Amino acid sequence: MKDTFNATDADKALFLRVFAAIGACTSLIMAINSYLDGYLLLSLLLASAVLVFALPFVITKHDAFLAVLMLYSLYALMSYLVVSGGSHGTGPLWLFIVSPVTFFIRGLKQGAVDLILLALVVLLLFIFTPNLGLYQYDNYHFPARVMLCFAILCVLAGFYEYYRNKYSRALMQQLQINEQLARTDAMTGLSNRRYALECLTQPGFGAGAVYMLLDADNFKQFNDGYGHQVGDQVLRFIAATLKDHAGPDDIVARWGGEEFLLVVHNTAARSAKRVATQIMQHLQDNALHTDGHSLHMTLSIGAHQRQFGESIDHCLNIADKRLYLAKSSGKNRVVFDDDVAMD
Ligand SMILES: Nc1nc2c(ncn2[C@@H]2O[C@H](COP(=O)(O)OP(=O)(O)OP(=O)(O)O)[C@@H](O)[C@H]2O)c(=O)[nH]1
DSSP states (O other): OOOOSSOOHHHHHHHHHHHHHHHHHHHHHHHHHHHHHTOHHHHHHHHHHHHHHHHHHHOOSOHHHHHHHHHHHHHHHHHHHHHHOOGGGOGGGGGGGHHHHHHHHHHHHHHHHHHHHHHHHHHHHHHHTTTTTSOOOSSSHHHHHHHHHHHHHHHHHHHHHHHHHHHHHHHHHHHHHHHHHHHBOTTTOSBOHHHHHHHHTSTTSSTTOEEEEEEETTHHHHHHHHOHHHHHHHHHHHHHHHHHHSOTTSEEEEEETTEEEEEEOSOOHHHHHHHHHHHHHHHHHOOEEETTEEEOOOEEEEEEEOOTTOOHHHHHHHHHHHHHHHHHTTSSOEEOGGGSSOO
């Protein structure tokens, strides 16, 4: 099933380009600003960053690679901003944008690893920058607070990502359960009519598929004679028999009441007829044992092999007419294409 609550490829592609557009615009503005302020190397690095951020608008494939490339380019820029102080010593402030972007692009685990490594690198750079004769921060207060805020932001963004994942998964599972419930007949566990109709539009159920409507004979007698719960057991017994005799690609559904649909996936008419006969034989040979009773049941079946150009509705109508014919001509029988003049 489609992953509805986690970011889809389209969501990720959009996010990547929004991130790239913001990155490119900001880098361009800061590059001009740095150039005007006389920070030549910084303005060149920012201009290179503009090119990297522009890549997703030129290359439409390899988004995952581009995302990581942009992220690590951002890390490299951050490292330079720490050692150089950026414009007027404000460079390290840009670290604060890194954590949410990292988690979105890298996910929780890899994102956490990346951020811990970046934090270590930044810490070392702050410690050793004065010794290397690079930018001199006035005192340790500013770097210390930047590191503390960066760490807090990483932890908070990590928690947010953790809970977002957790609840997305829970929602996904619930969605799958709901989807399953919406497709299933609760009493027999077979597909319900709505889902069966949906499946009939899939390839394999076109011309050549055999549509069968199967109706329990004299079913009312089970209800009247043994109660509705036994009636339900009879329906479940029939459902299990149909399931056992159908192929893995066939459709078996409860059509309504004591009526079932079996559609045999694109087959020779002879094999489908054999399946119908085997089902009837199985019910004849095997009784349902319940409450000290042995209950035998029979089915009437109307069947039709779908021809080119015939609609699903048309096939179901023919199967239904033949089911009626099977009932009216004595029950416990199958009426197929070769048993009648074409309807
Ligand atoms: N126990 C139970 N009975 C159901 C269910 N759905 C429909 N029925 C009953 O199935 C019975 C169908 O009766 P009829 O339409 O007369 O069919 P029948 O007795 O099988 O007679 P023929 O079809 O002519 O062989 C009705 O009494 C419905 O109440 C169900 O889910 N559980």
